[in-house]
Amino acid sequence: MSEVWKxxxxxxxxxxxxxxxxxLRIPSISAKSENKADMKQCAEAxxxxxxxxxxxxxxxxxxxxxxxxxxxxxxxxxxxxVLVYGHYDVQPVEPLELWNTPPFEPTIRDxxxxxxxxxxxxxQFYMHxxxxxxxVHTNTMATNIKFIIEGEEEVGSPNLGAFVAAHKELLKADxxxxxxxxxxxxxxxxxxxxxxxxxxxxxxxxxAARDLHSGTYGGAVAxxxxxxxxxxxxxHDADNHIxxxxxxxxxxxxxADERELINKAPFNEQEYKDEIGIKELYGEKGFSTYERTGIxxxxxxxxxxxxxxxxxxxxxxxxxxxxxxxxxxxxNQSSEKITKLLLEHFRKIxxxxxxxxxxxxxxGEPYGTPIDSKGYQAxxxxxxxxxxxxxxxxxxxxxxxxxxxxxxxxGIKIIFMGFGLDNDGLHSPNEKYNIENYYxxxxxxxxxxxxxxE
Amino acid sequence: MSEVWKxxxxxxxxxxxxxxxxxLRIPSISAKSENKADMKQCAEAxxxxxxxxxxxxxxxxxxxxxxxxxxxxxxxxxxxxVLVYGHYDVQPVEPLELWNTPPFEPTIRDxxxxxxxxxxxxxQFYMHxxxxxxxVHTNTMATNIKFIIEGEEEVGSPNLGAFVAAHKELLKADxxxxxxxxxxxxxxxxxxxxxxxxxxxxxxxxxAARDLHSGTYGGAVAxxxxxxxxxxxxxHDADNHIxxxxxxxxxxxxxADERELINKAPFNEQEYKDEIGIKELYGEKGFSTYERTGIxxxxxxxxxxxxxxxxxxxxxxxxxxxxxxxxxxxxNQSSEKITKLLLEHFRKIxxxxxxxxxxxxxxGEPYGTPIDSKGYQAxxxxxxxxxxxxxxxxxxxxxxxxxxxxxxxxGIKIIFMGFGLDNDGLHSPNEKYNIENYYxxxxxxxxxxxxxxE
Numbered sequence: 001m002s003e004v005w006k007x008x009x010x011x012x013x014x015x016x017x018x019x020x021x022x023x024l025r026i027p028s029i030s031a032k033s034e035n036k037a038d039m040k041q042c043a044e045a046x047x048x049x050x051x052x053x054x055x056x057x058x059x060x061x062x063x064x065x066x067x068x069x070x071x072x073x074x075x076x077x078x079x080x081x082v083l084v085y086g087h088y089d090v091q092p093v094e095p096l097e098l099w100n101t102p103p104f105e106p107t108i109r110d111x112x113x114x115x116x117x118x119x120x121x122x123x124q125f126y127m128h129x130x131x132x133x134x135x136v137h138t139n140t141m142a143t144n145i146k147f148i149i150e151g152e153e154e155v156g157s158p159n160l161g162a163f164v165a166a167h168k169e170l171l172k173a174d175x176x177x178x179x180x181x182x183x184x185x186x187x188x189x190x191x192x193x194x195x196x197x198x199x200x201x202x203x204x205x206x207x208a209a210r211d212l213h214s215g216t217y218g219g220a221v222a223x224x225x226x227x228x229x230x231x232x233x234x235x236h237d238a239d240n241h242i243x244x245x246x247x248x249x250x251x252x253x254x255x256a257d258e259r260e261l262i263n264k265a266p267f268n269e270q271e272y273k274d275e276i277g278i279k280e281l282y283g284e285k286g287f288s289t290y291e292r293t294g295i296x297x298x299x300x301x302x303x304x305x306x307x308x309x310x311x312x313x314x315x316x317x318x319x320x321x322x323x324x325x326x327x328x329x330x331x332n333q334s335s336e337k338i339t340k341l342l343l344e345h346f347r348k349i350x351x352x353x354x355x356x357x358x359x360x361x362x363x364g365e366p367y368g369t370p371i372d373s374k375g376y377q378a379x380x381x382x383x384x385x386x387x388x389x390x391x392x393x394x395x396x397x398x399x400x401x402x403x404x405x406x407x408x409x410x411g412i413k414i415i416f417m418g419f420g421l422d423n424d425g426l427h428s429p430n431e432k433y434n435i436e437n438y439y440x441x442x443x444x445x446x447x448x449x450x451x452x453x454e
Numbered sequence: 455m456s457e458v459w460k461x462x463x464x465x466x467x468x469x470x471x472x473x474x475x476x477x478l479r480i481p482s483i484s485a486k487s488e489n490k491a492d493m494k495q496c497a498e499a500x501x502x503x504x505x506x507x508x509x510x511x512x513x514x515x516x517x518x519x520x521x522x523x524x525x526x527x528x529x530x531x532x533x534x535x536v537l538v539y540g541h542y543d544v545q546p547v548e549p550l551e552l553w554n555t556p557p558f559e560p561t562i563r564d565x566x567x568x569x570x571x572x573x574x575x576x577x578q579f580y581m582h583x584x585x586x587x588x589x590v591h592t593n594t595m596a597t598n599i600k601f602i603i604e605g606e607e608e609v610g611s612p613n614l615g616a617f618v619a620a621h622k623e624l625l626k627a628d629x630x631x632x633x634x635x636x637x638x639x640x641x642x643x644x645x646x647x648x649x650x651x652x653x654x655x656x657x658x659x660x661x662a663a664r665d666l667h668s669g670t671y672g673g674a675v676a677x678x679x680x681x682x683x684x685x686x687x688x689x690h691d692a693d694n695h696i697x698x699x700x701x702x703x704x705x706x707x708x709x710a711d712e713r714e715l716i717n718k719a720p721f722n723e724q725e726y727k728d729e730i731g732i733k734e735l736y737g738e739k740g741f742s743t744y745e746r747t748g749i750x751x752x753x754x755x756x757x758x759x760x761x762x763x764x765x766x767x768x769x770x771x772x773x774x775x776x777x778x779x780x781x782x783x784x785x786n787q788s789s790e791k792i793t794k795l796l797l798e799h800f801r802k803i804x805x806x807x808x809x810x811x812x813x814x815x816x817x818g819e820p821y822g823t824p825i826d827s828k829g830y831q832a833x834x835x836x837x838x839x840x841x842x843x844x845x846x847x848x849x850x851x852x853x854x855x856x857x858x859x860x861x862x863x864x865g866i867k868i869i870f871m872g873f874g875l876d877n878d879g880l881h882s883p884n885e886k887y888n889i890e891n892y893y894x895x896x897x898x899x900x901x902x903x904x905x906x907x908e
Contacts, residue, residue, distance in 0.1 A: 031764070032765060091770075092766075155767065195669075207732065208731050210882050212730055214780060215853050218747065219746040219747050219754075220743045220747045221732055233687035277663020280806055280807040281807075282661075282674070293672065293673050300673075303762040305763040306755075308546065308756055308778060309776075310548055312486070313778065315652070318756070326668060328669055352733065353736045355733065362767060398769075425664065427666075428665040428666060430664070
């Protein structure tokens with residue numbers, strides 16, 4: 001079977017790449033209202049691709065927010081069904097000036113496709129579309145396949161839960177397969193066994209009714225940037241433990257065995273530092289880098305602004321300062337609970353000289369998948385077949401908020417089979433996806449269906 | 455004499471106002487390179503106004519930066535000469551969305567002209583132009599008058615020192631008169647006896663070579679916003695004393711008498727708070743509000759930015775974060791020394807996991823003027839004549855960096871005779887200048903020349 005697949009993919013590889021790049025040209029930024037029409041256009045393009053690649057039916061479906069795209073190829077209702085989840089929406093592209101080529105003009109350099117969404121997640125979910133095409137054209141399908149490609153992952157999937165609840169029969173499947181994560185490396189293939197959860201809040205500190213002259217009022221009126229900085233600074237102690245009371249309350253003790261397994265994954269400190277251009281590792285005392293990103297919750301500042309940020313100097317005492325703050329959560333923590341905790345904490349620690357407006361952005365629950373399940377074993381075998389090595393089970397640091405919702409509504413487990421690399425620059429300028437990884441994914445996915453269908 | 459002046463000013467008051475508003479229409483923002491042509495146009499407009507108002511000669515003069523405008527009316531070389539200093543450049547206008555009417559479309563509401571530069575300093579220096587016209591047309595000049603109206607005050611007058619040094623003979627005078635400050639109120643006229651100095655730096659904290667995904671790297675890589683916040687937070691202790699070693703070293707002990715004088719100025723806490731919309735007074739422990747803004751040095755955050763600052767949420771771990779930081783200085787402190795101290799301090803307190811780029815913007819030395827000088831006495835008498843009350847001597851909080859330069863180069867004292875109000879919104883959205891104050895200035899200035907010429 002592998003020869004048939006290989007031949008078909010080899011003959012069509014250029015087209016497979018060009019089709020993916022066409023999808024990258026659509027600026028489907030879900031966070032920005034100005035891109036609403038682009039979102040619609042992208043959803044239609046995904047639907048067309050599903051139909052052209054072998055789905056019997058496909059539809060752009062309303063969700064209350066940006067639409068989701070559904071597609072299916074049912075070969076035999078008695079066979080297992082795999083539900084492929086992906087998302088066609090992408091992150092904002094700022095700061096634009098740091099992109100070497102425009103984010104929505106996909107450019108190939110050095111074997112990589114540079115564009116927003118190349119790895120997260122258009123390039124990755126499109127591997128499944130081309131894997132479907134491979135199996136349909138070679139008449140080798142071993143499972144039924146359903147697709148749910150949503151348009152709100154990057155804003156926390158606020159409508160997908162209700163959508164899934166309303167379409168349980170349509171989405172009925174035996175396992176959910178997601179490619180929206182990374183391999184340790186091409187030499188060290190891996191499978192994520194979970195994702196961290198997310199809480200995300202925005203805090204605005206207002207000290208005065210308007211911007212003031214820093215000479216006339218400086219020294220006599222609270223400076224909101226200083227106040228906000230003090231609030232932020234107070235959230236980590238000298239060991240980088242988070243000091244917010246109750247933050248770690250629900251975090252489970254990790255066994256020595258599990259920590260050992262995590263730390264078995266190959267880690268080259270110098271390569272890690274060089275790849276992202278950092279001078280030193282930095283993080284919570286008492287934990288390794290993989291533990292810090294895999295099994296420990298974190299608190300990050302994602303954005304801050306206030307006062308004059310233009311060219312030159314302005315002697316202003318700003319009226320307000322604002323920060324975007326998020327926490328990554330680990331199993332047994334609740335996004336809802338931590339979000340509430342964060343909102344209350346920032347309201348509480350603000351001094352009486354300022355007003356606080358704090359509200360939440362999207363969150364998502366942490367998620368874990370057992371490695372002894374049929375789905376994980378099928379994925380592990382598929383990677384072993386194409387990489388020649390058993391993949392290492394690892395804890396992913398990122399969040400896919402919809403995971404727990406999908407499992408709860410559909411009652412089935414999720415398998416994370418990502419083909420990205422940590423250096424893909426997700427959410428960053430110059431996001432890229434290696435062409436080699438794209439093809440490797442298309443090559444590997446049919447084996448998952450083969451082993452899962454057995 | 456007062457009747458002659460009053461009559462002339464009454465007959466021409468509408469034109470006086472319209473001419474000033476025409477000047478406000480030119481977006482002469484010195485900090486922004488895109489406004490270079492506007493700067494030139496504004497300088498030419500000032501020159502034309504000086505000639506039309508009675509100057510014998512006027513010229514737009516190159517300075518190496520934005521041009522300065524010189525003008526003079528010499529009636530008798532044996533009489534005293536007053537050099538009027540002002541500036542035609544203005545502050546940037548961001549945040550634009552907070553302006554009720556466009557900053558360069560002067561609008562009259564409620565007896566006030568709203569526009570950038572209305573109080574700082576176009577409306578204020580133009581009072582001197584119209585006072586000159588009044589005296590010329592009524593043939594009542596008691597002194598020679600020279601004008602130097604510069605175009606770089608809001609960026610720290612980087613070229614005026616050299617310009618003045620190169621034109622000492624041209625600018626030779628007996629006193630310098632500046633209207634670029636405020637009265638306590640119309641009921642409590644006052645004269646500033648000094649201005650604070652300024653040091654201004656920018657600090658950029660870089661933690662990684664590019665923005666990173668906060669899920670993949672969060673917890674394992676330093677967050678530059680957190681690092682910068684901790685650095686900022688460390689600069690003030692719980693009593694709001696500045697903790698930077700050596701910062702207060704050169705600050706002179708203020709005598710109990712002087713502090714008593716400062717605190718004699720009428721201060722209504724509730725009115726002060728209501729006017730700028732603050733909930734509580736805030737500042738250095740052990741000092742009153744007027745002491746905090748008049749005789750104490752301060753450290754302010756003028757701007758901060760880093761990471762994602764757009765709509766919605768982005769789970770980014772930013773590569774860098776930046777802050778604009780300034781200090782107001784009091785007599786005997788040196789701007790150069792404090793700037794160096796600040797730069798070194800921020801470089802020193804940065805942890806080894808980040809790179810620091812710190813550089814200086816413009817600074818200026820603090821300045822004081824004695825109240826027993828002939829100039830101060832003439833100004834005091836002038837205000838007493840038109841306000842019916844002896845003005846209160848006060849310490850101004852703002853900075854006019856060129857003061858010490860002017861005094862050093864020309865060997866004469868500076869008199870601050872400002873007619874603005876603290877609520878004029880200098881450097882803020884909706885800057886305004888009360889029309890009543892504009893006319894009061896034009897009415898008062900001729901008396902200064904009269905008393906100074908006696």
